[in-house]
Amino acid sequence: xxxxxxxxxxxxxxxxxxxxxxxxxxxxxxxxxxxxxxxxxxxxxxxxxxxxxxxxxxxxxxxxxxxxxxxxxxxxxxxxxxxxxxxxxxxxxxxxxxxxxxxxxxxxxxxxxxxxxxxxxxxxxxxxxxxxxxxxxxxxxxxxxxxxxxxxxxxxxxxxxxxxxxxxxxxxxxxxxxxxxxxxxxxxxxxxxxxxxxxxxxxxxxxxxxxxxxxxxxxxxxxxxxxxxxxxxxxxxxxxxxxxxxxxxxxxxxxxxxxxxxxxxxxxxxxxxxxxxxxxxxxxxxxxxxxxxxxxxxxxxxxxxxxxxxxxxxxxxxxxxxxxxxxxxxxxxxxxxxxxxxxxxxxxxxxxxxxxxxxxxxxxxxxxxxxxxxxxxxxxxxxxxxxxxxxxxxxxxxxxxxxxxxxxxxxxxxxxxxxxxxxxxxxxxxxxxxxxxxxxxxxxxxxxxxxxxxxxxxxxxxxxxxxxxxxxxxxxxxxxxxxxxxxxxxxxxxxxxxxxxxxxxxxxxxxxxxxxxxxxxxxx
Amino acid sequence: xxxxxxxxxxxxxxxxxxxxxxxxxxxxxxxxxxxxxxxxxxxxxxxxxxxxxxxxxxxxxxxxxxxxxxxxxxxxxxxxxxxxxxxxxxxxxxxxxxxxxxxxxxxxxxxxxxxxxxxxxxxxxxxxxxxxxxxxxxxxxxxxxxxxxxxxxxxxxxxxxxxxxxxxxxxxxxxxxxxxxxxxxxxxxxxxxxxxxxxxxxxxxxxxxxxxxxxxxxxxxxxxxxxxxxxxxxxxxxxxxxxxxxxxxxxxxxxxxxxxxxxxxxxxxxxxxxxxxxxxxxxxxxxxxxxxxxxxxxxxxxxxxxxxxxxxxxxxxxxxxxxxx
Numbered sequence: 001x002x003x004x005x006x007x008x009x010x011x012x013x014x015x016x017x018x019x020x021x022x023x024x025x026x027x028x029x030x031x032x033x034x035x036x037x038x039x040x041x042x043x044x045x046x047x048x049x050x051x052x053x054x055x056x057x058x059x060x061x062x063x064x065x066x067x068x069x070x071x072x073x074x075x076x077x078x079x080x081x082x083x084x085x086x087x088x089x090x091x092x093x094x095x096x097x098x099x100x101x102x103x104x105x106x107x108x109x110x111x112x113x114x115x116x117x118x119x120x121x122x123x124x125x126x127x128x129x130x131x132x133x134x135x136x137x138x139x140x141x142x143x144x145x146x147x148x149x150x151x152x153x154x155x156x157x158x159x160x161x162x163x164x165x166x167x168x169x170x171x172x173x174x175x176x177x178x179x180x181x182x183x184x185x186x187x188x189x190x191x192x193x194x195x196x197x198x199x200x201x202x203x204x205x206x207x208x209x210x211x212x213x214x215x216x217x218x219x220x221x222x223x224x225x226x227x228x229x230x231x232x233x234x235x236x237x238x239x240x241x242x243x244x245x246x247x248x249x250x251x252x253x254x255x256x257x258x259x260x261x262x263x264x265x266x267x268x269x270x271x272x273x274x275x276x277x278x279x280x281x282x283x284x285x286x287x288x289x290x291x292x293x294x295x296x297x298x299x300x301x302x303x304x305x306x307x308x309x310x311x312x313x314x315x316x317x318x319x320x321x322x323x324x325x326x327x328x329x330x331x332x333x334x335x336x337x338x339x340x341x342x343x344x345x346x347x348x349x350x351x352x353x354x355x356x357x358x359x360x361x362x363x364x365x366x367x368x369x370x371x372x373x374x375x376x377x378x379x380x381x382x383x384x385x386x387x388x389x390x391x392x393x394x395x396x397x398x399x400x401x402x403x404x405x406x407x408x409x410x411x412x413x414x415x416x417x418x419x420x421x422x423x424x425x426x427x428x429x430x431x432x433x434x435x436x437x438x439x440x441x442x443x444x445x446x447x448x449x450x451x452x453x454x455x456x457x458x459x460x461x462x463x464x465x466x467x468x469x470x471x472x473x474x475x476x477x478x479x480x481x482x483x484x485x486x487x488x489x490x491x492x493x494x495x496x497x498x499x500x501x502x503x504x505x506x507x508x509x510x511x512x513x514x515x516x517x518x519x520x521x522x523x524x
Numbered sequence: 525x526x527x528x529x530x531x532x533x534x535x536x537x538x539x540x541x542x543x544x545x546x547x548x549x550x551x552x553x554x555x556x557x558x559x560x561x562x563x564x565x566x567x568x569x570x571x572x573x574x575x576x577x578x579x580x581x582x583x584x585x586x587x588x589x590x591x592x593x594x595x596x597x598x599x600x601x602x603x604x605x606x607x608x609x610x611x612x613x614x615x616x617x618x619x620x621x622x623x624x625x626x627x628x629x630x631x632x633x634x635x636x637x638x639x640x641x642x643x644x645x646x647x648x649x650x651x652x653x654x655x656x657x658x659x660x661x662x663x664x665x666x667x668x669x670x671x672x673x674x675x676x677x678x679x680x681x682x683x684x685x686x687x688x689x690x691x692x693x694x695x696x697x698x699x700x701x702x703x704x705x706x707x708x709x710x711x712x713x714x715x716x717x718x719x720x721x722x723x724x725x726x727x728x729x730x731x732x733x734x735x736x737x738x739x740x741x742x743x744x745x746x747x748x749x750x751x752x753x754x755x756x757x758x759x760x761x762x763x764x765x766x767x768x769x770x771x772x773x774x775x776x777x778x779x780x781x782x783x784x785x786x787x788x789x790x791x792x793x794x795x796x797x798x799x800x801x802x803x804x805x806x807x808x809x810x811x812x813x814x815x816x817x818x819x820x821x822x823x824x825x826x827x828x829x830x831x832x833x834x835x836x837x838x839x840x841x842x843x844x845x846x847x848x849x
Contacts, residue, residue, distance in 0.1 A: 037594075047844065113672070113711065114727030132712035215677070215713030216847045227679040230583075233590050317558050380594065388600060486581075488718035489554040491741050491800075493725050 011435055016348020019341045020363050026403045027370040030378025031242050037381050038236030047216075048241060051224040056248070058134060058220070059202035062141035063195050069142065070149035070194075071187070073294045076287035077150070078157030079275040088295060089154070092147040095298055097457065097511050099464025100144075100208060101481055102500045106301030107131070107140055108212070109308070116300065136212030137220075141205065145198045147298060152197070156190035157183070162274065169276035178277040197411075200252055204245065204369050221245050225371050235377070242374040249369030250362060302504070309501025312494045320499050323483035324506060327463055330398045330479060331510060334462040335455050337402035342409040342454065346417040347443075360414065368407035372465075375400050393477045401462035408461070409454035416450040417443065452518010456511035463507045480506070546576045547778045549767075550588055550601040553581040554718075554799075561791075561798040568790040575778055584716055585682040585765075589615055596620065597772045602779045605644065605767035605786075608682050610689060610832040612641050612766060622771040625780060628787040631806045632764065633824035641766035642783050644791070645801040647735040648760040648821050649686045650753035657730045662757040663694065666731075667705030674711050674720045674729040678840060681716040682763065687733050688839040689832065690761030693825045699839065703846035713847070736760070736819050741800045744814040752819070759823025765801065 044052075077089065095103065110116050111131040118128055131139060160182055168178050205220050213219065219227075221241055228238040342364075349360040379396050424442050428434070433442065444451075466481035478486065480503050487496040556562040556579045566577045582591045585606050592604055597620060607615055615621060621640045630636050636643055651666070651673065653659065660666035666673070676684030695702050711729045714720040724732035736753040743749055767786060769779040785791055793807035796815060803811075827835055 050848065108723070108726065108728065112723075112726065112728050212712065215710065216844050227677075230587055230590055230680050232679075233593050319558055377594070384595060384598065485718065486553050486557050488722050489716075490557045490559040491721070491745070492559065493722050496722070 009434055012347050012351065015344040016352075019344035019348070020359070023341065023363050023367050023403060023406060026375060026399070027366045028246075030375045030382070031239055031246070031370075033378035033381045034235050034242070034374055035239040038234075038239055041236040041240055042234070044237075044240065044244075047219070048224060048237070048244075050216075051219045051221050051241075052244060052248075054134070054218060055203060055205075055220045055222075058137050058141070058205070058218070059199050062138050062145065062202040063199040065138065066142050066145040066149045066198050067153075067191055067195050069146050070153050072290045073146075074150045074153035074157055075183070076290045077154050080284075080287050080291070088291065089151075091295070091298060092150050092154075093511075094302065094508065095144050095147050097460035097464070097507055098144075098302065099466075099481060099500075099503050099507055101466055101484065102305055102464070102504055103143065103301065104140065104208065104212060105308075105497070105500055106303075106305040107143060109304040110300050111136075111139060116304075132212055133215075134213075134218045137205065137208055137218050140208045140212055141202050143297070143301070144208075145201060146294075148201075149194050149198060150294075152194035153187070153190055156186045160186055165275055165277070173277055175277045175280070175283060196252060196255065200249065200365065200368055200407075203248060203252070204371070221248075222371055222373070226373055229373060229377060238374065238377075242371050245369050245371060246366060249365050252365070254358070254362070305497075305500055305504060308497040309499075309504075312498030313501055316495060316498050316502070319478075320480070320483050320487070320495070320502070323478045323480045324502055326394060326477060327480040327503075328506065328510075330394055330401065331459045331462040333395070333398040334401040334405065335458040335514070337398065338405040338409050338458040338462075339451065339455055341402065342406050342413050343417075343447075343451075345406070345410055346413040347439075349414055350417045350421045357414075360410065364407040364410045367403045370404065372400050372404055375403065394479075397465075397479065398462070401465050402458070404465075405458040405461050409458050412450045412454040412457070413447070416447055420446050448518045450518070452515050455518065456514035459510040459514055460507040463510060464503060544574065544576050545775050545778055546578055547573070547602050547775055547782055548578050548580060548600050549603045549605050549782070550580050550582050550591065550599075551604075552584045552588060552606040555579065555606060556581040559798065561794050564794040564798065565791055568794075569782065569785055572785070573778065573781060575775075577782070584680075585611060586680060586685075592620060592770075593618055599770060599772060601770055602773035602775055603767055603769050603782055607641070607766055607768070608686075609764045609766065609826065609829045610682065610685050610836065612638065612768075612829045613833050615768065616640055620770055620772065621768040622773075622776070624769060624783050626783050626787060628805055630787075630804050631802075632804060633762065634764075634826055636764065638766070638829070641768045642786060643764050643766050643804040644786050645795045645799055645804055646762060646764040647737050647801040648753075648762055648824070649683060649690055649733065650736040650738075650756070650760055650819070650821075651731040652724070652734040652738045652751055652753050653731040655750050655752050659754055661755070663691065663702055664705070666709060667702060669709070671709060671731055672711045672729045673706075673709050673731045673733070674723050675713055675733045676717055676720050677713050677715055678836075678843060681714075683717050683720075683733055683735075684713075685836060686761050686763055688843055689827055689835055690825065692835055692839040692842075693761065693827060694758040700842050700846055703843060707846060710847070735763075735801065736821070737796075737800050737802065737815075740796070740812075740814050740818055743817065744797060744812065749817075755819050755821060759825045760821035762824050762826045764804075764826070 077085070108115060108131065111129065112118070113128065113130070115131075121127070121129065130136075164182055165178070168182060173181070204222050213223070221244065225238045225241050225245075228234045228241065345360055345363070349356045352359075376396065379400070383392060383396070420443055424446075428438050428442050464481060466479075466485065480499065484496050484499040484503065487493075487499055551562070554560050562579050566579065569575075569577050580601070582588050585608055588604060588606055589611050592599060592601065592615070595601070599620070604615075604621075623639045624642055626642045628642075630643060632643065632646055651660075653671075658669060658671040660669045660671055675687055678684035678688045691699050691702055712723070714723065717734070720732050721734060721738075723729060724734075731754070734753075739749075739751040739753055742751045767783060769776065769783060773779045787805050789805075789807050792803040792805050793809065795801060795803040796812050
């Protein structure tokens with residue numbers, strides 16, 4: 001740790017502090033605004049406790065299953081070379097940025113009562129599989145997060161030096177011995193972080209639980225907050241539950257500060273070390289089967305969404321295209337803001353040592369478990385005093401989307417910035433390179449790739465979000481997910497499928513363009 | 525960040541440019557879509573009022589009330605359109621609404637007289653299914669059948685709340701037993717009507733809680749006669765949708781003018797084939813072709829608005845109890 005050698009510059013501390021303060025204001029500040037406006041608290045009722053229990057339970061199971069299932073997939077990808085492997089790895093990023101409203105569409109088409117799976121099992125005379133209820137919530141979470149876990153673990157596998165495998169081969173290690181001496185220690189280091197990251201993501205589940213939760217049995221905290229707002233207008237109780245959600249997260253983030261959370265993979269997942277231990281025919285069959293199954297699980301729902309939507313895209317009314325335009329603008333602003341916030345935080349944290357790192361984790365964790373609904377309502381209350389909230393519908397949506405993306409972008413940027421500081425910090429300091437010059441000459445060029453990746457992530461996540469816009473919406477300022485929802489409300493299910501396809505294409509398109517943009521020239 | 529106010533400015537600029545008075549009407553989302561009544565109503569009213577009518581979509585009926593409570597007396601809304609009689613007691617309690625002076629010959633199955641709210645359309649809740657699908661004839665029949673249904677969450681949607689009050693007004697003390705019987709028929713409970721109806725159209729359930737008028741959409745707009753609403757022997761609960769003017773409105777006369785326009789022929793004649801509900805005052809030309817094929821219940825059920833909040837509390841408790849196990 002050479003960090004003591006270079007002091008935190010005032011500008012850097014200022015920018016980082018401002019970003020942190022901004023996020024704190026957006027999360028805790030808005031919560032405060034809601035509580036301030038509330039008429040009273042009635043404490044946590046039985047339904048609230050049930051929601052807390054269910055939220056924790058499903059997040060534990062979802063995270064455990066995602067990581068458990070990711071182990072064989074990552075192992076297979078880590079030791080096999082085959083044509084299209086890089087495509088499969090790229091595909092693993094797809095479900096995570098797939099808009100929830102669209103993904104649920106696809107999952108139901110595969111796993112629903114009238115879905116492909118049940119049609120097949122009915123033909124074979126097997127009993128019907130039910131997607132609705134807690135199992136549906138968990139299935140959807142695994143769909144979204146198993147690929148993420150696979151990326152984390154694959155990185156772990158590829159991080160084992162090739163020399164170790166060569167040594168193992170020359171010592172005549174069996175696959176079991178390789179697993180025990182090389183793979184197990186790596187898993188022990190990587191799995192806790194991957195588990196925690198996914199656990200946090202599943203904690204705030206809202207749209208998933210709404211769609212396939214099946215009713216009161218599967219109510220998450222976020223869904224309960226929504227109900228309290230929507231019908232009972234119990235702002236006080238909603239704020240209290242918002243605090244509970246924060247508390248759960250703060251504990252998890254503290255724990256996360258103690259275990260190492262893996263960096264989010266951006267690149268370098270292409271290389272495969274030669275694996276003498278995995279040459280057996282049985283292992284090959286096993287790996288191929290695992291890869292095929294994982295691809296089917298991830299591809300079928302997405303494929304169906306695309307096929308269903310294609311015939312109706314041409315028939316979409318102009319209002320939907322306008323909504324698509326609005327969504328693009330929102331995504332763009334929210335991406336810029338998310339990058340500015342997370343870069344400021346990352347630069348600050350990189351020089352601040354352990355305490356600052358944990359602080360950064362907690363602040364971004366707060367944003368991760370902040371309820372977009374509480375945030376939106378809080379902003380509504382604060383803005384309503386001096387301006388028309390409707391006129392600010394799109395900016396506010398961009399703002400909230402940026403805040404809830406920071407945890408992800410920070411997780412990509414912070415380690416990258418820390419690495420650059422480690423490698424070039426002293427040199428730059430000895431050359432007297434500081435401030436803007438340091439950022440422009442040293443840090444940004446080396447950060448292009450993670451910046452591109454996190455920009456893509458932020459844009460795609462913002463694109464698919466159906467959050468606060470519903471609270472502020474005016475007819476002329478709808479986003480694409482909201483337009484899709486309104487098509488459904490007007491009995492236009494087919495057009496909604498077309499809008500869903502446009503949403504998917506735009507989300508992936510933005511991610512691809514920004515991620516590519518970050519990679520251009522870097523390897524040249 | 526510099527561009528965010530710019531963006532807001534653009535949004536503002538498109539909204540209010542001229543000095544014609546603006547009438548702002550908060551309503552539910554589906555009212556303002558290209559296929560809802562919004563565009564036709566806006567055109568017809570602006571032709572008579574010399575004003576700018578602006579609809580603002582805010583979720584559904586339940587969310588509308590929340591939005592108004594949140595904004596209070598400073599709300600920009602002049603008229604709120606799309607509450608139903610299960611919500612009007614709570615809406616009246618806010619003290620935000622002003623009495624209206626509208627009188628009309630309503631074609632409602634019940635007598636309607638409310639000093640604060642004017643009805644604009646109504647319908648019967650019913651389970652809708654395919655013509656060749658299962659057809660239980662009552663709730664008890666449904667509970668013992670193996671028909672699969674999708675319903676809406678009463679805490680977030682007006683049809684979901686309607687079902688609770690429907691069961692409550694038919695079964696009273698025996699409601700818990702009925703819900704226990706229905707429990708294994710329920711495929712899922714959705715947030716709102718759209719998700720539920722979508723799932724039904726996808727084939728995820730045999731029946732969906734909707735309106736007796738839903739088959740008219742398929743018949744008239746899609747020329748598809750395969751959907752039907754099931755008559756239940758116990759009678760059908762009604763939904764009466766209403767609008768009211770806010771006391772804080774800065775254009776109270778315009779708001780009154782709009783409420784009076786709402787029960788006129790120009791407004792009422794677009795309701796059947798855009799909102800797919802019965803008009804509160806039957807237009808001179810009568811109902812559109814296709815509406816005569818709809819099932820009409822023998823018994824219309826509706827709790828008085830004043831009793832709805834208390835009934836909701838109790839019914840919700842029973843419902844949660846039955847479905848949480």
